[in-house]
Each structure stands twice: as C-alpha cells, then as structure tokens.
Amino acid sequence: MFKEGWLHPETVPLVTAIYLASKSELQNSFRGKRFDKWRKKYGNGKFVERFHGTTRLCKVGDSGSELWRCGQAGCYLCSILRTSFDVGKANSKGMFGKGIYTTRASSTNIYTNSNTLSENRAILICRVVANRPERLSKADNEKNGVRAGFNSVEGLTKSDGGGLNYPETVVYWNNAIVPVGLVVYRERSTWQAIKATVGQLLDS
Structure with a gap:
C-alpha cells in the first residue's frame, strides 16, 4: 500500500520499519471501539x-526508540499515537476547512519529519470512514462538515477536474x-537508489 501510494518519481523510499496494531488491540481500545x-x-x-x-520532533519508530x-x-505524531486525532487542533486554514486530512499518496510527506537528528521519516496508516465522499473541485476554507448523505470530503485532483496535484480525503469528526x-x-x-542498486549487484 505504501509503495503503491508513492507518486513522486524523483525519489524512492527505503522502508526501515512498519508497526501495526493487532486486531484485538484495536477492538479493545477506546479509540477502536468508538471508531x-x-x-x-x-x-x-x-x-x-x-x-x-x-510533525515529528523525536525519534519515535527509529531503531532503539521503537514506539x-x-x-x-x-x-503531533506522538500526540496522535497517545490519544488519536483531535479535530479541535486541526488547521483552520485548510483547503476544505477545519478537518482531518488524509491521502492515498504516501509520498506527500513534507510534514513527516521535523527532526534533523533522525534520518527517518514516519507516516501514519489510518482507517477512515470515507466510503461516501462529497467530491469537491474547488477550495472551501469555511467548510466544517459534509452535506446530507455523505460522510467525508474528497478533494479532486487536476486530472479529475479539481485543483489538487494529489488526492485528499477529509473528515470532520474524531470518531471517523x-x-x-x-x-x-x-x-x-532516484539516482541515489540506482547507484546503490548497481553497487550491490557489482559486489555480489
């Protein structure tokens, strides 16, 4: 899923760790039950x-730090790991208003590391109630919910007639x-990755 969602061809990711909640952990947690x-x-x-x-200011997820x-x-990454999302802390100037923004594009990662002491970035995998999206082609900075019959907002990309380079899904409730x-x-x-691959082949 992460590799399929990598849409920036000029770079390639090297995954160093993946952490996943177990089914029982999720079902028995407060946040899992409300979701x-x-x-x-x-x-x-x-x-x-x-x-x-x-924003990630620490080494959470790195080897030696784990979770x-x-x-x-x-x-904010550690805050979400501790207590889940809080729409009250969301950016009120978002393109589609004050909501919780997610994406299928794993490479849209400009906020995934603010800590220069770590070589790694970290991005959350989330489950989102967004199977009935209200599809929007234009920005609506005052939006704080969805119209009747929808449960989320999907910002359309330029290829679909919208204004985004990469897809976005927005929800407006913590429980969602x-x-x-x-x-x-x-x-x-990409060039660094090619050089590394060639070097490995020559060494073998």
Whole structure:
C-alpha cells in the first residue's frame, strides 16, 4: 500500500520499519471501539485506508526508540499515537476547512519529519470512514462538515477536474478516523537508489 501510494518519481523510499496494531488491540481500545460504532452508523460498516503525515520532533519508530512517545507539545505524531486525532487542533486554514486530512499518496510527506537528528521519516496508516465522499473541485476554507448523505470530503485532483496535484480525503469528526499503523522510512533520490542498486549487484 505504501509503495503503491508513492507518486513522486524523483525519489524512492527505503522502508526501515512498519508497526501495526493487532486486531484485538484495536477492538479493545477506546479509540477502536468508538471508531467501530461510527463506522457501523455512518459508513455501513465500511472504511478506507489512508495515510496521514504530521510533525515529528523525536525519534519515535527509529531503531532503539521503537514506539516510545515523547512529551513534546509540538510533536503531533506522538500526540496522535497517545490519544488519536483531535479535530479541535486541526488547521483552520485548510483547503476544505477545519478537518482531518488524509491521502492515498504516501509520498506527500513534507510534514513527516521535523527532526534533523533522525534520518527517518514516519507516516501514519489510518482507517477512515470515507466510503461516501462529497467530491469537491474547488477550495472551501469555511467548510466544517459534509452535506446530507455523505460522510467525508474528497478533494479532486487536476486530472479529475479539481485543483489538487494529489488526492485528499477529509473528515470532520474524531470518531471517523483511527490510526492503526506507522511506516518508518528514508527517502532517497532516484539516482541515489540506482547507484546503490548497481553497487550491490557489482559486489555480489
């Protein structure tokens, strides 16, 4: 899923770790239970999987740190890992209003590492109740919900008549999304990756 969602051909990812919540852990957690109720009520029991990149100030997910979560107020990644999402803390100037933004494109990762001490980036895997999206082609910065019959917003890409380079899915309720995994990776230019591959072949 992560590799299929990598849409930036000028770079390639090297995955160093993947952490996933088990089915029992998710079912027995508070955040898992509330998501399950929301999914059944507003998604006909269905959900989609999307990525969410956010500010990371520590080495959570790195070897030696694993899922140790820091207490820094500005490390939004650790805050989400501790307590899940909070739409009240969302950016009020988002293209589709104050909501929780996710994407199928794993390479749209400009926020996935703000810590220069770590070589790695980290991005969340989320389950989202977004099987009935309201498809929007234009920005609506004042939006804070969806019209009747929908449970999410899908921002259309330029190829579909919208204004986005890469797809976005937005929900406006904490219960509509739950983090279920974390992908930790390094990013290299395509040329660096080719050189490394050739070097490995020559060594073998």
